[in-house]
Amino acid sequence: MIIRYQMWLQVVVLWFLSGTAYALVFTPQMVAPNVYAFIGDTGMRTYENEGMNANAGFIVTVQGVVVVDSGPSYLVAKAMHQAIKRITSQPVKYVINTGGQDHRWLGNGYFKKIGAEIISSNKARADMEDRGTAEMAALQPELKDRFAGTQASYPTHLVSGSETLKLGDEEIQVLYFHGGHTPGDSVVWLPTQRILFSGDLVFVDRLLGVWPFSNTANWLASFTEIEKLQPLLIVPGHGQVCDLARAQRDTRDYLRLLRDHMRKAIDNGIDLQTAVDTLDQSAYRRLQNFQLLSGGNANRTYLEMESE
Numbered sequence: 001m002i003i004r005y006q007m008w009l010q011v012v013v014l015w016f017l018s019g020t021a022y023a024l025v026f027t028p029q030m031v032a033p034n035v036y037a038f039i040g041d042t043g044m045r046t047y048e049n050e051g052m053n054a055n056a057g058f059i060v061t062v063q064g065v066v067v068v069d070s071g072p073s074y075l076v077a078k079a080m081h082q083a084i085k086r087i088t089s090q091p092v093k094y095v096i097n098t099g100g101q102d103h104r105w106l107g108n109g110y111f112k113k114i115g116a117e118i119i120s121s122n123k124a125r126a127d128m129e130d131r132g133t134a135e136m137a138a139l140q141p142e143l144k145d146r147f148a149g150t151q152a153s154y155p156t157h158l159v160s161g162s163e164t165l166k167l168g169d170e171e172i173q174v175l176y177f178h179g180g181h182t183p184g185d186s187v188v189w190l191p192t193q194r195i196l197f198s199g200d201l202v203f204v205d206r207l208l209g210v211w212p213f214s215n216t217a218n219w220l221a222s223f224t225e226i227e228k229l230q231p232l233l234i235v236p237g238h239g240q241v242c243d244l245a246r247a248q249r250d251t252r253d254y255l256r257l258l259r260d261h262m263r264k265a266i267d268n269g270i271d272l273q274t275a276v277d278t279l280d281q282s283a284y285r286r287l288q289n290f291q292l293l294s295g296g297n298a299n300r301t302y303l304e305m306e307s308e
Contacts, residue, residue, distance in 0.1 A: 008098025028084040029241065032193050033170055034060040036087065037235045038080060040103070042206040042288045045072070050146050051139055056105040057235050058084055059190065064093030067116070068188050068197045068235075070107030072139060074149035077107025078186055081114070089296050094165060094173055097155055097184035098237070099185040100127030102135040108153035119163075120155035121176040128154055131213070132280075159186065177201075180219025181208065181237070189229060196231040199203025204250040205239030206260045206288040209298040216255050216304060222251045258301040265302065272302050 028036035037057040041049040051072035057079075059066045065084055081092065097105040097120040105128055108118050112136045119126075132152045140147050165172040176186040181200035188197035200208075201222050210216060227244065234242050239250070258279070265275035276298045284290060 021255040026079055028058070028083050028087060030059070031194055031233055031235060031241055033289045035190065035193065035195055036060075037241055038083070039240060040238070043141065043240055044289070044292075045142055045148060046104075050076050051143050054101075054200075054238055055235055056080060056103075058092075059170070059172060060088045060090060061170040062090075063167040065090050066165065066167070066172055067092055068102045069098055069199070070095050070111055070118075072103040072106045072150075073143060073147050074107060074110045074151075074243060074277075075146055077094075077110035080107070081110065093167070094119055094157075096120065096186075097124055097128075098187065098197065099182045100131060101182050101210045102139055104154060104199065105155070106132075106135070106139070106150055106152070107154070109149070109151045112153050117157050118153070118155040119157040119159065119174060121174075121184045121186045122158040122160050123176070123179060124186065125155050125158055127182055127184045127213070128152070156198060169248055176229075177222040178218040179215065180222045181211075181214050183213060183215070183218075185219075185222065187226065194230065194231070194232040195235070196225065196226065196229060197235045197269065198237055198247070201226065201240045202234055202235035202236035202242075202251050203245045204242045204246050207290050207293045208238075208251055208254060209289075209293050210258070210300045210304075212300065214300070214304075216259055216284070216301055217230070217308065218251065218266050220255050220259070223247075223255070227252075250284075250287065254281075257281070257283075258297060259305065260296070261305060262305045266305055272299065272306075275302050 010034040010286050026038050031037050040055050045051040045053050056069040086263040095111045095116045095118050099253055159174045162175045175189055179185045185199050230246055234247050261279045271286055279298050281294045
């Protein structure tokens with residue numbers, strides 16, 4: 001109980017907005033010199049975690065800060081900026097959205113207000129436009145007053161394949177492969193340090209989610225491109241900073257399990273329910289959210305592959 005109370009104190013301070021006193025306070029985790037990660041909750045979106053159940057981060061250069069993902073709300077983005085200002089006085093110059101899911105981009109409005117340029121793949125921008133209204137409608141009842149100030153603010157700098165940002169001596173690459181978890185998933189690659197911000201192409205510690213907008217074939221194809229980079233460290237979309245081997249175990253191997261089983265089932269004329277019931281996912285029971293997501297993952301992978 002004492003430990004849990006101490007952890008809670010680390011993430012709560014007074015922050016007055018609209019008469020409400022609270023704030024989420026981030027403690028950035030140094031991944032390498034001038035490279036930091038914000039490690040979010042691995043559970044689901046809640047009022048207590050302010051919807052920040054994913055990772056973000058930032059890179060400090062002599063010409064400004066590059067933020068990777070802006071969080072699920074205006075207030076979360078503001079809290080992230082407060083944490084950045086405790087590390088550096090450099091202004092935020094760019095924000096890169098690695099995908100079109102709410103916790104990747106709904107904080108854009110805050111960073112746009114302070115003058116940052118917002119970047120994403122063109123497919124992520126299209127995904128935001130398609131699903132943004134629904135994402136906001138789903139978050140509002142959960143976050144209530146903690147969603148205050150949040151508005152859809154879309155990227156204006158769009159990447160179709162790859163682009164390199166050069167700030168001082170730093171090269172920061174935005175790479176779009178094939179999407180996967182969402183259609184517009186891209187990665188941020190630091191070639192000198194061989195550090196990858198993977199967005200939702202990599203999940204560790206918690207089970208990944210296959211949703212109606214996901215595509216497991218594209219996801220695996222994108223993961224193959226990640227493997228070609230041979231990153232030394234990965235800031236995953238969810239979970240702790242990891243190496244490539246951990247990402248392969250928790251993400252690639254699980255996707256392969258889903259697709260291999262469902263391919264055999266479909267080829268052998270096995271119906272959906274039987275295919276789901278006979279899939280052994282027990283090796284991944286150790287991952288958080290297993291009970292919540294495993295059945296739906298199997299179901300949606302079958303339906304996806306049935307139409308391939």
